[in-house]
Every structure is written in structure tokens, then in C-alpha cells.
Amino acid sequence: MSTTNDPKAQKSNKKHFERLSKDAxxxxxxxxxxxxxxxxxxxxxxxxxxxxxxxxxxxxDAGVQELTxxxxxxxxxxxxxxxxxxxxxxxxxxxxxxTETATFSTGKTLGxxxxxxxxxxxxxxxxxMKGFYRSxxxxxxxxxxxxxxxxxxxxxxxxxxxxxALPCWDEPAMKATFSVTLTVPKSQKAVSNMPIxxxxxxxxxxxxVFANVKSANPDDxxxxxxxxxxxxxxxxxxxxxxxxxxxxxLAFIIGEFDSIEAKTKNGVVVRCFTPxxxxxLGEFALDVAVKSLPFYAExxxxxxxxxxxxxxxxx
Numbered sequence: 001m002s003t004t005n006d007p008k009a010q011k012s013n014k015k016h017f018e019r020l021s022k023d024a025x026x027x028x029x030x031x032x033x034x035x036x037x038x039x040x041x042x043x044x045x046x047x048x049x050x051x052x053x054x055x056x057x058x059x060x061d062a063g064v065q066e067l068t069x070x071x072x073x074x075x076x077x078x079x080x081x082x083x084x085x086x087x088x089x090x091x092x093x094x095x096x097x098x099t100e101t102a103t104f105s106t107g108k109t110l111g112x113x114x115x116x117x118x119x120x121x122x123x124x125x126x127x128x129m130k131g132f133y134r135s136x137x138x139x140x141x142x143x144x145x146x147x148x149x150x151x152x153x154x155x156x157x158x159x160x161x162x163x164x165a166l167p168c169w170d171e172p173a174m175k176a177t178f179s180v181t182l183t184v185p186k187s188q189k190a191v192s193n194m195p196i197x198x199x200x201x202x203x204x205x206x207x208x209v210f211a212n213v214k215s216a217n218p219d220d221x222x223x224x225x226x227x228x229x230x231x232x233x234x235x236x237x238x239x240x241x242x243x244x245x246x247x248x249x250l251a252f253i254i255g256e257f258d259s260i261e262a263k264t265k266n267g268v269v270v271r272c273f274t275p276x277x278x279x280x281l282g283e284f285a286l287d288v289a290v291k292s293l294p295f296y297a298e299x300x301x302x303x304x305x306x307x308x309x310x311x312x313x314x315x
Contacts, residue, residue, distance in 0.1 A: 017099075019171060023060040024067050026169045026176040027114065028241075029053070033165075034183035034234075035125060035132075035153050037254060046125040046134055048153075052166045054117045054176075063111040070163035070170035071095065071102035073131070075122040079104050082116040091117075102167050119167045130156050131164025132252075135314055139256075139275050150275070152255025154314050162247035172246040180239045184254050187233070191273070191310050192252040194240040201235055243305055253312055260286055264293045269308040285311055 030053040038044030058064055067081070079091040081104065089106040096103070104117060125134040132155050138147045155165060163170040182190040186201075242250075258279045261271040270289045272282035289311060297303045 024056050024058045024064050026054050027057050028055040028177045030179045032181040049122050051120050057114050063109040066103050066105040068103045069167050071167040072100040072163045078120045080118050081106050084113040125153050130161040154253045155251045158248040168247050170247045175244045177244050178242040183236045186235045189257045190237050190254045192239045193242050196237045197240045198238040262290050264290050271310045273312045
């Protein structure tokens with residue numbers, strides 16, 4: 001057996017990069033996620049389960065035979081398409097790890113108009129500082145004063161890592177609106193781009209969007225079993241719909257935080273999140289932000305587009 005280190009030969013073996021088809025593009029995403037936020041010492045698996053429903057606009061006159069989007073390092077367990085008449089069609093899933101894409105086929109033509117692609121899946125809170133990942137920080141124990149390691153789940157999607165948190169059209173030009181739902185431990189706070197519009201104490205395994213998120217992975221079975229035993233410890237937050245934006249601007253953070261807040265003279269709520277017991281460390285940042293937003297709005301003649309601004313420092 002022989003090998004070659006010829007760069008030209010290696011390059012020829014790589015798949016040719018192709019942008020996603022514009023015959024079918026996203027309009028709106030409904031994203032629901034629940035993560036195992038326990039540390040390894042607590043028996044945590046660092047796994048998260050999700051469900052995404054993507055409203056897709058098919059512009060091709062002849063329709064399309066399949067839908068292709070981006071997905072990386074996700075276990076896609078089930079998919080289906082709801083057509084414009086409300087009929088559900090099971091979809092075959094084909095994943096191409098080399099191109100970080102997933103293709104969904106119902107075996108029939110999806111006609112021109114709007115359909116909804118649903119995907120149930122699992123993923124891992126990685127330690128690569130991209131996608132939906134885990135980060136740790138030290139915090140003083142209130143009773144002993146000893147340093148304790150704390151875990152938080154955060155996102156870094158720029159430029160093309162949203163695909164590690166949800167199947168999506170992960171190209172900046174393919175903008176859409178987003179509605180996010182996060183199921184988290186009651187002891188922790190969850191932040192996303194938009195304000196929370198509803199919070200419900202939820203028995204996670206009865207929460208409808210996760211009904212199809214099954215997995216053969218023993219770690220996932222362990223995560224589900226733990227959630228079932230501790231279902232009273234969870235809360236489900238639903239966030240308002242975002243403006244139209246690229247996937248890399250989507251964000252969510254889960255962890256144990258304190259926060260302080262104020263309003264700008266234009267009525268924008270500004271919050272600064274800190275480790276528990278360290279609110280005073282955020283006062284300067286909050287003061288500067290409250291003054292800066294109106295200044296830049298006047299300077300550029302463009303108002304801040306969201307109802308709130310949240311600031312968190314990630315270690």
C-alpha cells in the first residue's frame with residue numbers, strides 16, 4: 001500500500017464546495033432545546049436534545065424533490081415535512097459529514113409554496129468553543145469560601161457554526177426569523193436574543209416538541225431518565241420572535257447568574273449578568289452601555305433594533 005503527500009492529489013479528493021440551493025429557503029425557525037447541565041462529577045453527559053420546525057419557501061415552479069440544509073456533529077433521529085395542505089410526510093435523512101449537510105426526502109415532489117420541515121435530534125455540548133458548547137468558571141462557595149467549578153452552556157455561531165446546534169440554512173444570506181424555547185433547570189437562568197414571553201414549570205418528558213427525540217445512544221437514555229426523575233426541577237422559557245437575521249446572530253446562554261439592569265433614555269432594557277454574588281462587578285459595564293446605546297443611535301441615525309441588550313463575559 002502506498003500513500004501520497006501531494007497537496008494537489010489531496011485537494012482533488014476533497015468534495016467541491018457548493019452553496020445551498022435557493023429553490024428552497026428558510027422563512028422562520030421554531031427551535032426547542034434542553035441540555036444536560038450537570039458536570040461530569042455529577043454524572044452529566046453534556047448532551048442536549050432538540051427539535052426544530054423550519055418554515056421553508058419553495059420558489060421553483062416545478063417544486064423540489066428534497067430539502068438540503070447544514071448540520072454538523074448532530075444525531076438526527078427523525079424528520080418529517082408538513083406540506084401546504086397540512087399533510088405530514090415522513091422524510092428519509094441523509095447526512096454528509098464532509099460537506100456538513102443533511103438532506104431530507106419524502107419520496108415525492110414538494111410543490112411550489114411553503115412547507116414545514118421538522119427535525120428531532122441530539123447533540124453534544126462540546127469543548128471546542130464553537131456551536132453550542134460548555135464553558136466553566138470558578139465561583140466562591142457561599143459557606144466555605146472555596147473555589148467551585150461552575151458550568152454554563154453558551155453559543156458561538158459566527159461564522160458558520162449554528163449548524164452544530166440545529167439543522168439550518170447556515171449561510172449569512174439566508175436570513176429568517178427565530179422563535180426559541182429553552183428547557184432549563186429552575187436553578188439556572190437562560191438568555192436568548194429576545195425577551196421571555198412565557199415561562200412554564202414543565203415535566204420535560206411530557207413536553208410535546210420532544211416527543212420524537214429518541215436515541216439509541218446510552219448517554220441519551222441516561223439523560224432522559226435523569227430528566228424524568230427530576231422533572232419538577234425544570235422550567236420552559238419561550239422567547240419572542242426575533243427580527244429577520246442570519247443564523248450566526250442567534251444566541252442562547254444557560255447558567256447560574258446574578259444580573260443588574262437599567263433602561264436607556266430610549267427605553268431599551270440593558271442587563272449585565274455576573275457570577276452569583278458579584279453584581280457589583282457589572283455596574284461599570286452597565287453604566288457605560290446605558291449611555292452608549294443612545295449615543296450611537298443618534299450618531300448613526302439608526303435605532304437599536306431589539307427591545308433589550310444583555311451582556312455576559314464568557315471565560
